[in-house]
Amino acid sequence: MPYGNLIHLDGLSTYNIGIGFLAELIKIMASGHLENIALVVIVTSAVLSILSKFMNIKNEFLRDLLNVSPFWLVCRILGAIFIVMTLFNVGPEFIKSDVTGGTMIGLLPSLLAIFLVSGFLLPLVVDFGLMDLFGTMISRFMYKLFKVPGRSAIDAVSSWLGDGTLGIMITNTQYKQGFYTAKEAAIISVCFSLVSLPFSTVIADQLGFMPLFVPFYATVCIASLACALIMPRIYPLKGFTNETYNNVEHLKEEIVPKGVNTFKFGLDKAIKRAETAPTVKNILINGCKTVIDMYLGLLPLVMAWGTLALIVAEFTPFFNVISIPVVFVLNLLQIPDAQAAAPAVLVGFTDMFLPSIMVSGSDISQVTQFIIGVLSITQLVYLTETGAVILKSDIPLKLKDLFIIFLTRTIIALPIITIIAKLIFK
Numbered sequence: 001m002p003y004g005n006l007i008h009l010d011g012l013s014t015y016n017i018g019i020g021f022l023a024e025l026i027k028i029m030a031s032g033h034l035e036n037i038a039l040v041v042i043v044t045s046a047v048l049s050i051l052s053k054f055m056n057i058k059n060e061f062l063r064d065l066l067n068v069s070p071f072w073l074v075c076r077i078l079g080a081i082f083i084v085m086t087l088f089n090v091g092p093e094f095i096k097s098d099v100t101g102g103t104m105i106g107l108l109p110s111l112l113a114i115f116l117v118s119g120f121l122l123p124l125v126v127d128f129g130l131m132d133l134f135g136t137m138i139s140r141f142m143y144k145l146f147k148v149p150g151r152s153a154i155d156a157v158s159s160w161l162g163d164g165t166l167g168i169m170i171t172n173t174q175y176k177q178g179f180y181t182a183k184e185a186a187i188i189s190v191c192f193s194l195v196s197l198p199f200s201t202v203i204a205d206q207l208g209f210m211p212l213f214v215p216f217y218a219t220v221c222i223a224s225l226a227c228a229l230i231m232p233r234i235y236p237l238k239g240f241t242n243e244t245y246n247n248v249e250h251l252k253e254e255i256v257p258k259g260v261n262t263f264k265f266g267l268d269k270a271i272k273r274a275e276t277a278p279t280v281k282n283i284l285i286n287g288c289k290t291v292i293d294m295y296l297g298l299l300p301l302v303m304a305w306g307t308l309a310l311i312v313a314e315f316t317p318f319f320n321v322i323s324i325p326v327v328f329v330l331n332l333l334q335i336p337d338a339q340a341a342a343p344a345v346l347v348g349f350t351d352m353f354l355p356s357i358m359v360s361g362s363d364i365s366q367v368t369q370f371i372i373g374v375l376s377i378t379q380l381v382y383l384t385e386t387g388a389v390i391l392k393s394d395i396p397l398k399l400k401d402l403f404i405i406f407l408t409r410t411i412i413a414l415p416i417i418t419i420i421a422k423l424i425f426k
Contacts, residue, residue, distance in 0.1 A: 022121070023113040034109035039083050041112075042303055045296040046080035049073050065293055072301075079300030082307045083108075100310040103351065104303050107384060111165065111302060115294040118166055120287035126173055127277045129270025130154065136266030139253045146191065147232040148184050149253045156192040164380070165389045167193035172393040178248040183240035185395045190237070190405050191228040193386055195220075195352065195377045206356050207373045212424070216374060219420045223378045223413040230412055236401050245394060298392045306384035309350035319343045333418045336365035341372055345414070348376045349406045351384040370421045371414075378413045381406040 027034065050073070052066040068076070085091035086101030095101050124130075135142075135151030142150040151174070159167030168189050175185035200217055201210070209216045231237050244250045256265045278286070312318050323342040330338035330345070341364070344355040355376035359369050381387050381402050390397050397405075 022117045023110070026116065027109050027113040030113075031109075034112050035087065035105055038105075038108040038112055038299060038303075039087055041295045042076075042083050042300045043080045045300045046076045048296070049076050061289055065297060075304045076300040078308075079303035083303050086307075094311055094315045095307065097314070099314045101307050103310055103353070104306045104384065107306070108299065108303065111299065111385075112295075114166055115298070116291055118169055119291035119294065120283065122170060122173060122290075123278060123283050123286070126170060126177075127273070129272075129274040129277075131174070131179075132273045133263075133266040133270035135253055136256065136269055137262055139255075146187065146228050148187050148192070149180065151179060151253065152184070152188045152192055155188050156194055159192065159194040159196060164193045164195055164199075164386045168386060168389045168393060168395075172395055176245045176248075176394055178244050178251045181240075181242040181244055181250065182396050183237065183242050185245075186240045186397050186401075187232045187237050189390050189393075189395050189397065190381060190402070190409075191224075191231055193380065194224060195380065199352070200377050203353070203356050203373050203377055206353075207360055207369045209370060209373065212370075215420075215424055216370065219370075219374045219417055220377050222420065223374065223416045224380075226416055227378065227380075227409050227412050231405070231408060234408070236404055240396065298389065301392055302384065302388045305388050306351065309383045310354070313347050313350045313354055319347045322346060329414070333415065335368055335371060335418060337363075337368045340364060341368050344372045345375065345410060348379045348410075349381065349383060349387075349403065352376055352379075352382045367421050367425045370425065371417050374417045374421070375410065375413060378417070379406055379409050381409070 030037075048066050049068060052063070053073075057063040057066065082095055082101050083105070086096045086105050089096055131151040131154045134154055135149055137150065138153055139150030142148055142153065146152070152171070155167040155170045155174075171180065171185055171188045171193065174180050175182070180188065197217075200220065201213065204210050204213050204216050254265075254269065256262050320343050323346050326342040326345050327338050330342055335341060337359075341359055344358040347358065348355045353376075355372050356369075359372045381390075383402075387399075387402050390402065391399060
């Protein structure tokens with residue numbers, strides 16, 4: 001919907017889905033307060049998680065949320081330490097710097113808003129028939145092409161117009177309900193949880209490509225489509241099982257019978273689904289639990305892992321060292337300024353914005369800037385955001401899998417993007 005045209009408010013995207021629009025509205029209206037809320041949430045998570053080791057928590061939901069393993073406890077404590085240091089400007093510069101802790105502080109308001117809205121409104125997307133209708137209409141070609149049910153297109157649209165983390169949350173919910181197998185959930189989360197259109201415009205604007213945004217984003221779409229076609233058929237996604245979450249009943253999409261109108265068949269399924277939808281009371285109760293879980297369980301991890309990843313990227317030669325083989329590949333593809341661009345190819349695993357920052361400036365070729373900008377959006381897996389959400393979800397993807405998937409997407413997309421870029425700038 002063109003909410004930005006209907007409501008004139010600075011920072012509001014021109015086009016968005018309802019959930020994304022409400023999240024943006026909350027972010028704008030609560031501007032200046034969300035960072036402090038994030039501070040309270042992350043510190044509270046760490047304190048309560050420590051106290052849970054010395055208390056007998058009877059509530060099962062709170063016990064599972066707070067009484068975590070030593071590894072997750074350390075992550076929550078680190079998240080609390082990092083946000084306190086950054087907001088209060090104390091401690092080492094490499095932690096509180098604008099390019100490390102400061103960058104993460106800038107991301108947290110968006111996550112706070114999207115988690116709050118989606119926690120309560122996701123049932124409207126997944127439990128009232130929309131996915132059943134849409135999935136039925138496109139199920140035939142979706143599985144043949146991408147090895148996933150048709151309903152996964154809703155995940156992609158939610159990511160494209162709303163936020164990548166929103167698409168992952170929808171996928172995780174559908175996986176736990178039995179609509180997706182482990183393999184399907186893994187494919188959808190790393191092939192269809194696309195970077196949103198508003199975030200893509202930020203990257204394009206940063207590199208000065210807004211006048212070329214149509215070919216810029218068209219290149220993103222072409223490269224992403226190639227990845228979605230190839231990756232489900234190769235390692236590691238090919239190796240995931242077709243088992244459901246905790247062996248719940250697999251709710252497969254029904255094949256439309258011959259001679260039956262596809263829309264009518266899908267509409268009937270959607271109506272049946274809506275008839276079994278949760279009550280308003282259950283939506284509110286489950287929504288509260290979802291928001292609390294994401295706030296206390298996920299935000300500290302995003303702060304901890306994101307800051308650590310950015311510290312490695314900005315204050316160590318790690319990415320410069322491991323990108324040495326990439327220089328050879330870029331030279332092979334005849335990409336200008338290969339030495340300067342090589343670290344930007346790999347640093348995207350930590351954060352989506354770092355690659356474009358690294359190649360911005362007049363001393364880097366426009367072709368190279370275009371390639372890196374498009375590639376950073378196409379790579380899709382970022383530890384500061386989508387990667388952390390996937391790892392915290394029930395989708396069976398590990399850190400090793402995400403890194404391999406990141407590299408695979410890069411290998412598939414880079415030649416395609418390079419060819420298109422050279423055609424545009426010839």
